[in-house]
Amino acid sequence: MADRPMSAFSDEPTLDGYIAKLEKRSEISPETKVAFCSLRAQRIELASHQDFIREGDAVDRCSFVEEGLVSRYKTMRDGGRQILSFHLPGDMIDLHASLLLVADHGVRTHVPTSILTVAASDILALAADYPELARAFWFDTLVDAAIFREWTLNVGRRSARQRVAHLLMELAHRYNQIGEGDGRRFPLQLIQADIADATGLSAVHVNRSLQYMRGERLIRTQGRMVEIEDREGLARLAEFDDRYLHPEGPRQHPRID
Amino acid sequence: MADRPMSAFSDEPTLDGYIAKLEKRSEISPETKVAFCSLRAQRIELASHQDFIREGDAVDRCSFVEEGLVSRYKTMRDGGRQILSFHLPGDMIDLHASLLLVADHGVRTHVPTSILTVAASDILALAADYPELARAFWFDTLVDAAIFREWTLNVGRRSARQRVAHLLMELAHRYNQIGEGDGRRFPLQLIQADIADATGLSAVHVNRSLQYMRGERLIRTQGRMVEIEDREGLARLAEFDDRYLHPEGPRQHPRID
């Protein structure tokens, strides 16, 4: 059920979901928590397949996924799109907006999505006053960068089948991290064209790669749900190693007691 | 701390080069500067094509390029290598080591290189005590992530010629940023196999892509020097837009005067 108190239907926009994520990684003092939770957040409800931020937009708010699914992407002149990352409930999408002035990529929804935004200046002020939070934001950015690195490897050096398999493994893991599914079943709220944009492939070839994985009894799909039938096999195919997702949290701050 | 020009031949290892980079981006107070410069750094001199950090190594020091050229990379089981980023003199390679415990990628040199390392715990302590520095480190990590995003687009959606062109443009810009060359000529201290590893191509096809660019009078090469003959043409081919390198520095901290 709702082990996450966060809900798209609560009246007051709160960042509890993100705090919960931070707390999984390292202890946060009550004062810091109060300070963070007192940030004035705005909720934005978006339909499916809506652009929330466009490349080149000036940005002065950080955003956070309350419910739904969004991706960040860049586009080429010929219309080609590369998805750079997916963001699940509890993820900060846009933490970098606190320091960078212009979006160098777009953000769009894949399902009806509820997003909370906070003024970038508020985030910055908080980071300046609470070193604990500054470290948490920095860590978040580091994990972000680690995921981008893995994606560069994915599109740069893996075969089509491996790329798709790797994406499925990442999503299964991340849904598991936020308490959805058991690391085997998860809602794949993407059409095959989205998977193509994320893996640098054509939609047709994504389809064929999925068929291969179904044929090999690696995965099963029913509607929007994916079930990983043979987790070891899929991980071996994808050369998936979950360490890049850094579930363990940051190195602890050296205490000077 | 005396102002000393960065040099591979100075006796005392100092991080002046990095401070210079930070100062280009935003003002740093004298006390902060002193604190940073008093970090105990170790110098390591490496020959060409040496592994400095291997994937999976436990890391507890952050490293910084004093002189030379290094790359970060990941490898596949079949030996395939994907270079994730290059680091020029003045760059922090490894800032993420301050919070992450294990290297999720290797680091190796491409020419004889001098690297300075600092204890991760010292960096963390400094970040906790000097919000200015915490913000600078965070910004550095954000720019890192922005470059990874651009590389994901590069290997994911661009053609071979575009990928190689884009890499050359990036290097020309970055050498220019650190005062080497004029944005047109720069030392390409890589063999074609390295370019292949960075762009997700085969060495043979990199060779053919370079020949194409030479044939179109976009670039000229003489030994290890590359000269961009037609900057507009190369930028148009690569769809290069330098904004992802974020030369302008971070959003300023809101002053509460």
Add this chain to the structure above:
DNA sequence: CGAAGTTTTGAGGACCTTCAAAAGTTGTGG
């Protein structure tokens, strides 16, 4: 129940890879 969107199939072709060898360059020791 029809319209729009999505997945699947087929066929042909482009881009890039692999393998192999020749040509050119760099570095080293005698």
Add this chain to the structure above:
DNA sequence: CCACAACTTTTGAAGGTCCTCAAAACTTCG
């Protein structure tokens, strides 16, 4: 300073992975 080995670049040829285009089958949703 030359000779030779090791490395790097270049060329050629054959082949595979993945793409594009197009249409059919299936699903979702108003």
